[in-house]
Amino acid sequence: xxxxxxxxxxxxxxxxxxxxxxxxxxxxxxxxxxxxxxxxxxxxxxxxxxxxxxxxxxxxxxxxxxxxxxxxxxxxxxxxxxxxxxxxxxxxxxxxxxxxxxxxxxxxxxxxxxxxxxxxxxxxxxxxxxxxxxxxxxxxxxxxxxxxxxxxxxxxxxxxxxxxxxxxxxxxxxxxxxxxxxxxxxxxxxxxxxxxxxxxxxxxxxxxxxxxxxxxxxxxxxxxxxxxxxxxxxxxxxxxxxxxxxxxxx
Amino acid sequence: xxxxxxxxxxxxxxxxxxxxxxxxxxxxxxxxxxxxxxxxxxxxxxxxxxxxxxxxxxxxxxxxxxxxxxxxxxxxxxxxxxxxxxxxxxxxxxxxxxxxxxxxxxxxxxxxxxxxxxxxxxxxxxxxxxxxxxxxxxxxxxxxxxxxxxxxxxxxxxxxxxxxxxxxxxxxxxxxxxxxxxxxxxxxxxxxxxxxxxxxxxxxxxxxxxxxxxxxxxxxxxxxxxxxxxxxxxxxxxxxxxxxxxxxxx
Numbered sequence: 182x183x184x185x186x187x188x189x190x191x192x193x194x195x196x197x198x199x200x201x202x203x204x205x206x207x208x209x210x211x212x213x214x215x216x217x218x219x220x221x222x223x224x225x226x227x228x229x230x231x232x233x234x235x236x237x238x239x240x241x242x243x244x245x246x247x248x249x250x251x252x253x254x255x256x257x258x259x260x261x262x263x264x265x266x267x268x269x270x271x272x273x274x275x276x277x278x279x280x281x282x283x284x285x286x287x288x289x290x291x292x293x294x295x296x297x298x299x300x301x302x303x304x305x306x307x308x309x310x311x312x313x314x315x316x317x318x319x320x321x322x323x324x325x326x327x328x329x330x331x332x333x334x335x336x337x338x339x340x341x342x343x344x345x346x347x348x349x350x351x352x353x354x355x356x357x358x359x360x361x362x363x364x365x366x367x368x369x370x371x372x373x374x375x376x377x378x379x380x381x382x383x384x385x386x387x388x389x390x391x392x393x394x395x396x397x398x399x400x401x402x403x404x405x406x407x408x409x410x411x412x413x414x415x416x417x418x419x420x421x422x423x424x425x426x427x428x429x430x431x
Numbered sequence: 432x433x434x435x436x437x438x439x440x441x442x443x444x445x446x447x448x449x450x451x452x453x454x455x456x457x458x459x460x461x462x463x464x465x466x467x468x469x470x471x472x473x474x475x476x477x478x479x480x481x482x483x484x485x486x487x488x489x490x491x492x493x494x495x496x497x498x499x500x501x502x503x504x505x506x507x508x509x510x511x512x513x514x515x516x517x518x519x520x521x522x523x524x525x526x527x528x529x530x531x532x533x534x535x536x537x538x539x540x541x542x543x544x545x546x547x548x549x550x551x552x553x554x555x556x557x558x559x560x561x562x563x564x565x566x567x568x569x570x571x572x573x574x575x576x577x578x579x580x581x582x583x584x585x586x587x588x589x590x591x592x593x594x595x596x597x598x599x600x601x602x603x604x605x606x607x608x609x610x611x612x613x614x615x616x617x618x619x620x621x622x623x624x625x626x627x628x629x630x631x632x633x634x635x636x637x638x639x640x641x642x643x644x645x646x647x648x649x650x651x652x653x654x655x656x657x658x659x660x661x662x663x664x665x666x667x668x669x670x671x672x673x674x675x676x677x678x679x680x681x
Contacts, residue, residue: 340564
């Protein structure tokens with residue numbers, strides 16, 4: 182079998198955050214598959230066919246990519262950020278596991294990318310410099326009860342928290358509930374970072390104390406990071422730096 | 432002030448995982464500061480002074496970098512992986528907060544990198560494809576009780592878990608205790624990934640069921656990822672794929 186399948190992370194948006202490994206894979210591909218705005222980031226060239234599809238069809242898209250690779254094509258599935266973090270890699274493996282036995286012989290590789298939480302954290306300082314967790318707040322993939330339980334346990338563990346998909350179009354009320362749970366469970370004024378469209382021309386980073394955070398501060402392009410009880414803010418003329426120290430003193 | 436300070440992530444080891452943004456910052460620097468093996472990864476060139484220091488002197492190194500930037504030099508502090516994840520960014524901000532007021536005027540930026548857990552996850556499949564947490568197991572930065580509490584809460588939240596620094600040279604017994612806690616608290620055969628020296632010539636990836644994991648499977652260059660209760664293994668002639676599905680079914 183001469184075809185292959187690469188699942189590649191394009192990073193949060195800026196071209197200077199795409200790894201050379203991903204650039205090389207795209208240069209060798211015959212087909213690029215992905216969500217419309219991510220496929221649009223790949224330059225056209227002779228010999229490259231682009232297959233752009235809408236959101237919410239991740240499994241169909243994955244099957245199509247696997248079929249083409251099984252037929253001998255060189256296929257790159259593009260993801261925003263890192264493909265392994267709330268993105269296309271798990272979808273492709275779900276399709277692979279449920280698909281024909283022959284697909285298990287496909288040469289398949291995942292190429293990491295700069296995931297949104299790390300790009301957002303870098304812009305704010307180092308809020309994830311100590312133990313932390315990452316939670317997808319979109320509740321079309323799991324029940325709200327499970328999200329709320331995870332939020333409460335994460336507060337109890339004193340993790341900093343990074344939230345992906347805080348406000349989905351279909352269920353915008355989830356983030357208001359999450360914020361209310363956090364404001365009650367944390368009971369302090371730890372910093373919350375709203376990082377919108379990081380590394381694009383629309384980038385906007387805003388830090389507020391948890392009691393002042395409101396649901397409207399996030400939209401579908403926003404990454405939200407909530408500090409732990411140890412997270413600190415350094416005030417500066419150039420704008421605040423938010424960081425979580427490496428050590429917890431006893 | 433014409434100097435600047437950049438805290439840059441070099442990724443896990445391979446040059447093809449260094450972002451163009453980091454490469455450009457290094458090309459414009461007058462000084463590179465960091466731990467000996469990371470500074471060694473930066474090519475020599477006229478006009479660039481390298482300041483390599485040993486491990487465990489992160490705060491001294493940070494002060495030195497801030498002093499040089501305040502004097503007008505263009506300084507890059509290099510970190511392995513991502514500088515904001517158990518690396519140099521938090522150390523620099525600790526030094527900045529404790530240092531002279533004038534340091535708050537320094538032009539300072541953090542440039543993200545491919546952190547070890549995401550490089551390791553990509554090699555194994557997509558074990559971090561659903562909610563997860565990242566814990567530094569080195570207990571010279573926090574008490575063991577706190578580590579054990581976090582492990583138990585992470586199991587209760589059913590997070591996949593990524594462990595940095597599982598076996599430090601000074602306290603190798605911590606990882607044996609962590610594994611024992613996990614084996615008891617999880618009570619199942621979920622997969623554990625030992626990913627050593629990812630993206631270097633010494634790379635070695637091994638997946639075992641949790642009950643078969645032993646402390647000797649990790650050393651100082653190993654990243655350990657433990658699946659959630661939902662994590663699956665796809666057996667293949669080319670080697671297993673470990674992934675955590677995007678959804679939790681009710």
